[in-house]
Amino acid sequence: MSDLLERLRGRGWRLTSQRRVVAEVLDGDHVHLTADEVHARAVARLPEISRATVYNTLGELVGLGEVLEVATDGRAKRYDPNAHRAHQHLVCSGCGAIRDVHPHGDPLAALPADERFGFTVTAAEITYRGLCPDCTGQA
Amino acid sequence: MSDLLERLRGRGWRLTSQRRVVAEVLDGDHVHLTADEVHARAVARLPEISRATVYNTLGELVGLGEVLEVATDGRAKRYDPNAHRAHQHLVCSGCGAIRDVHPHGDPLAALPADERFGFTVTAAEITYRGLCPDCTGQA
DNA sequence: ATCCTAACTTGGACTTTGTCCAAGTCAATA
DNA sequence: TATTGACTTGGACAAAGTCCAAGTTAGGAT
Known part of the structure; x- marks a missing residue:
C-alpha cells in the first residue's frame, strides 16, 4: 500500500x-x-x-x-482497495460476507445490441448471491 | 395488477x-x-x-x-414490479434512468467452481452501466 | 346488518448513513 | 523557518428508513 x-x-x-x-x-x-x-x-x-x-x-x-x-x-x-484488477463480488445472504471473484468471459458481451436501448454501455457489475460455508449449515 | x-x-x-x-x-x-x-x-x-x-x-x-x-x-x-420474469438492469450514469434488460446465457454459469469459495450460489444480479441516448450527447 | 377483533395504519420520534461548513491546523515549498 | 493553501475538525444538517403506541378498519362471526 x-x-x-x-x-x-x-x-x-x-x-x-x-x-x-x-x-x-x-x-x-x-x-x-x-x-x-x-x-x-x-x-x-x-x-x-x-x-x-x-x-x-x-x-x-x-x-x-x-x-x-x-x-x-x-x-x-x-x-x-482492489481497484486495479477487474473483478465481481460474491455476497453471503446470511452474514453479509463478501469475496472478490473472477467470472470468465466478458459480462458485457452477454447483452445483445437490441437490448441496449441506444445506451453506450461501458461496464457491468455483477453481484453473485448465495450462502457461505458457515451459513449453509444453519439457516 | x-x-x-x-x-x-x-x-x-x-x-x-x-x-x-x-x-x-x-x-x-x-x-x-x-x-x-x-x-x-x-x-x-x-x-x-x-x-x-x-x-x-x-x-x-x-x-x-x-x-x-x-x-x-x-x-x-x-x-x-417485474418480479416474475428474470431480468437485469441497465442504468444511465448521467441521469439515472433504468431499463430492464435480458442478457442471454445464464449469468451463474460464468462463475467457475473454484471461484465459489464453498458458497451455495443461487443468484446473480447484473447492473450494466453506460449513458442513455439523451445523455450521450451532452456530458 | 352489525359486531368484534386481529390486522392494519398513522404520525412522530428515532437511527443510520452521509454531506456541508466555518474555523483551526499543518505539509511542503521557498 | 516562515508562509500559505490544502487539509482536518466537530457539529449541524439532510436523506432514507425503522419503530412504536394509539387509533382505525376489513372481513369473518353472529
Missing part, C-alpha cells in the same frame, strides 16, 4: 497522517469495509481522526480510481 | 385502500420508483396515506416475491 501513497504524492496529494492511516486500514485482499468500519479502525491508530476526514479521503480515493465503491445492499457503501 | 391483488388476498392479505393504491402505483413496465416516489404518487390518489404504510407495504410485497428491491446506487432503493 505504500506504493499507493507514493503514487498519490506524485499526483499532488498532501501526505497527512490521516490519509496514511486510512490507506493502511484499506490495505489487503478481500477488504470491503464500510466508511464507519474504516473510521473505527483508523481511530484505533490515530484517535483524533474525524468521520468527515474518513469520508473525504474515501471519496478522493474513489475519485482517483484507487478504491472501488461497492453497494451490495441498501445499507452503507463498502470500500474495496 | 388486479390479478396481483387477488393473488395476495388468496394469501391472507387484508385488502385495504392503502395497499390497493400502492399496488396501482407500481403497475407497469420499466417501473423503478423509490419509496418516496411511490409515496408521492400514492398521496395523489389517497391523500392521507402515510410514509410508514408505504414502507410497510413495499416490504411485504418484496417479502412475498411480488416486487424486487433494486439498489443500483448508494441512494434510495428502487422497487421493480
Whole structure:
C-alpha cells in the first residue's frame, strides 16, 4: 500500500497522517469495509481522526480510481482497495460476507445490441448471491 | 395488477385502500420508483396515506416475491414490479434512468467452481452501466 | 346488518448513513 | 523557518428508513 501513497504524492496529494492511516486500514485482499468500519479502525491508530476526514479521503480515493465503491445492499457503501484488477463480488445472504471473484468471459458481451436501448454501455457489475460455508449449515 | 391483488388476498392479505393504491402505483413496465416516489404518487390518489404504510407495504410485497428491491446506487432503493420474469438492469450514469434488460446465457454459469469459495450460489444480479441516448450527447 | 377483533395504519420520534461548513491546523515549498 | 493553501475538525444538517403506541378498519362471526 505504500506504493499507493507514493503514487498519490506524485499526483499532488498532501501526505497527512490521516490519509496514511486510512490507506493502511484499506490495505489487503478481500477488504470491503464500510466508511464507519474504516473510521473505527483508523481511530484505533490515530484517535483524533474525524468521520468527515474518513469520508473525504474515501471519496478522493474513489475519485482517483484507487478504491472501488461497492453497494451490495441498501445499507452503507463498502470500500474495496482492489481497484486495479477487474473483478465481481460474491455476497453471503446470511452474514453479509463478501469475496472478490473472477467470472470468465466478458459480462458485457452477454447483452445483445437490441437490448441496449441506444445506451453506450461501458461496464457491468455483477453481484453473485448465495450462502457461505458457515451459513449453509444453519439457516 | 388486479390479478396481483387477488393473488395476495388468496394469501391472507387484508385488502385495504392503502395497499390497493400502492399496488396501482407500481403497475407497469420499466417501473423503478423509490419509496418516496411511490409515496408521492400514492398521496395523489389517497391523500392521507402515510410514509410508514408505504414502507410497510413495499416490504411485504418484496417479502412475498411480488416486487424486487433494486439498489443500483448508494441512494434510495428502487422497487421493480417485474418480479416474475428474470431480468437485469441497465442504468444511465448521467441521469439515472433504468431499463430492464435480458442478457442471454445464464449469468451463474460464468462463475467457475473454484471461484465459489464453498458458497451455495443461487443468484446473480447484473447492473450494466453506460449513458442513455439523451445523455450521450451532452456530458 | 352489525359486531368484534386481529390486522392494519398513522404520525412522530428515532437511527443510520452521509454531506456541508466555518474555523483551526499543518505539509511542503521557498 | 516562515508562509500559505490544502487539509482536518466537530457539529449541524439532510436523506432514507425503522419503530412504536394509539387509533382505525376489513372481513369473518353472529
